[in-house]
Amino acid sequence: MRFLPISRFIETSPLRLLDGACLLVMLPLLLVIKVPMLLYMLLVFSLLFFRKRATGLTLFLTALAGVLALFLSLYGAFNFSGLSRLKLFVELLIYLLVIAVSLQRLTREINFYLIISPILLMALSLFFFHSISMLLYVLVEIFVLLWLILLHRMDGHVSQSLRMAALYFVSSLPWVVLLFLFFPRISFEHAAYGFRGDEVRRMGHDGTMYLDSKALLVPSERIVMEVSFAQRLPAADQLYFRGSLLYVDRGDHWEPLPRRLTQNSKPVFESAEQLSIYNITLYPTQKRWLYLLDLPYEAPKGATIDADFMTTVPEKIDTVQHYEATSSLRYRYGRATSPAVVEAASRIDVRRNPRSYALAQQIAQRYPDMQQRADAMAERFRAQALRYTLQPKPLDLHHSVDSFLFDKREGYCVHFAASFVLFARMAGVPARVITGYKGDLANSVKNYLIIKEKDAHAWAELLIDGAWQRVETTAFASKVSADRGTQSSQDDADTQGSLLLKKINLYLMYIKYEIETWILHYSHFRQMQLLEEARKNPGFLLKFLLAIVLLLLLVIVAIRVLRRPSCSDRVLCTMRPLLAALRKQGYEREDGETMHAFLCRYLDDFPQCREIAEIDRLYERIRYGGEDTTGAHLRLQEEIRLATIRSGRA
């Protein structure tokens, strides 16, 4: 590498470097800092820009302005109990730091405190941002801060300091990985904040279910949650994520059981097989349900499962949740259902749907066996030539089942589920509606599955012979509407190109999910999980060690590349082995020492080394004398070979 003086140096006033560092770490914080404080920073910036001399008065007024800005920024939250909230407290810290840094910067004097402030600010910004973009930005920040320090220490030597920064950065990688994985972690409920705007409120399934025209479904692509299964993905017809259960038909909408009936009830399994373990990242819903695969076997920490296997958390979900859960895919339960619940699941108003009631009664009388009765009802629904559409004609809500089954004959999941549940009740089978999400295998990669808002679903559960059975009510539709909304949600019309894009997008989502799980939300739990896996599975341990070794090798290669500037010249490459051999003997070229001077220095100590004299001559002739022929190169190579052998012996 030639070190050209032209681009080698930049002015490295330590103050400028510190300004650069502060600017870098302040960028993400600008999203957090409130307007009065931003104005204050603008004020300080303009003072600096116009090179205002920092008199005592200026400093005093700036400090005053800072306190005012602080007060205005935290107005309303400004009491001691408010400070117990972590984010507010950190925000206050940032403001104080900004004021202090500004004052110190105005004096144009560097003290130790000003020097460490960029690192403090960077650390504080981590309280607010936990997204992948922040992860990348932090990496950039660390590198640039390191580089700025080196730039300062190396008198503004740009290329050298960059190279050194890269060297340090790369050589720290294995330690970073090992420390990251194994440094003892405090088990701590992970608070996720994310960039502002990252966590808009996600709609989706909601505690009640509307049947009227207001319930027009928007097939949104927004992601509700991401699921990764420990083992294989369950089959397509097992991907029912249970949300809330609805019992009470209010005509235009359905409601859950009154609170008192479900309180303090415990889930009771009669059998639970085919357990599946999975991790879910749930985006804020502003509701209290967690969505777990039918049927939740073990609740995540802090959540409760009731007798209906509905899982709830005590507080509304307004931050991203990460939880691990276990579900049973083959199960039997229901005998322990309390009479009150059975009663609620059987309640109907016979007057509202006379035609359906007559039909249901007919079926009930013909099939005394409950299972057969349920099958017959399903058969009857199928025979009605119902159409699945996302844009149905509104039902007559006073006679919703009649209207659905005999007149309109179209609807989407809620209509199918509601009608079938009421129909079952009219036939004497206790039934209820379940709302939640149904996973679509098209949105999966390996064992990773994305649930989108359009996957919101409703289905029915029937109590047959003392066991609740899931009934996929939309399966009764004999045709699917061709209208645009329905079609696009069915993805029938996808072209090859958009399919590919979708696949790529899905893979990107998968990578993002993996990063989030294993880096951003790496926790005590994950650490334990990793260690457990290593203990149980020697193959995993081997793979892990291999990965570490590979990483080390990569780092070594990177270091070699960075440490040895590539030779710009063929003859310099030829000389390399010789220089390495001489280095081993303790002869290192000094700064500015020419090759001739260096070799002469060696010859002074080893005058008998005739090859070196010859190498000196050849090198000079090739590089400066225009004798750049292959023959000369070969002779030089030969001499170098001899010289290295000799120096190896010496």
Place this chain on the structure above:
Amino acid sequence: MKQKLASEFTSVVDAIEQHLVGKREAITLMLAAYFAGGHVLLEDIPGVGKTTLAKSFARVMGLDFGRIQFTSDLLPSDIVGVSYFSQKEGDFFLRKGAIFSQFLLADEINRAMPKTQSALLEAMEEHHVTIDGASYVLPEPFFVIGTQNPHEEVGTFPLPHSQLDRFLCSFGIGYPDKAAERRVLLGLEITAQQSDTPLISPERIENLMQQAREVVMRDAMLDYLQDVIALTRESGWFDYGLSTRGALALSAMLKSWAMLHGRDYATPDDLQAVAPAVCSHRLRFSEGVTTAERIHAILFSNTRSDA
């Protein structure tokens, strides 16, 4: 730095060294400047052998020697000569000054008035003088050694930077080392004094000057030279960088140096050998003293001839 002088010049340097023991480097620099066709400024305290060097150099090279002792009342006409009217002949005649010699020793150059100084320096640059409107060509090769005592301040007129630039290089001689001094003290070096005969013929001198001009600088060398020149201009260590004339001086000098060492191509070692002499009167550090050693250290510890 160990570079081997070509055998032809070893005898020349040896001959001069008899009078100036242990100062081979200064002698070689002088030779290099001579063959590069430039002039030399010797800066040192009195009594270290400036005049001795000049005299013996002229004698060994077989040059006709002129000398001017600069004083504050020296007039330009004292240097270049004067045209006078001969009543006998009834015509103007020129009485040539000391400058009409192949080798001029201008002693204590900073003692003369600026007007007188510039008369000399112009002649050095142009290689001809103008007396009463008539132009006279100076003998070729024309070589000036100016000396000045850097430490004397009273009654001197320091040469401005623009005038200093006319000297190809500038160096001191320095005290002799202990062994050399002992020889001087014993009077050993005087024995061969009068036996000097020219070692190089005028034709050969012409020839060698041509040869020095023809030394080649390859790309690798030019890159290095330009890096060094750029460093003087852009690093911020110096008040001002090397001018283009300075750069040309550097290349002429290093080529001549390469020739003296028996090569028809230049190497970084040549540059490192001559750069302090060429630069020390052309550059000034923004901070701290300007010495040849410091210039060498800064220029070459921050540039790499190869890596």
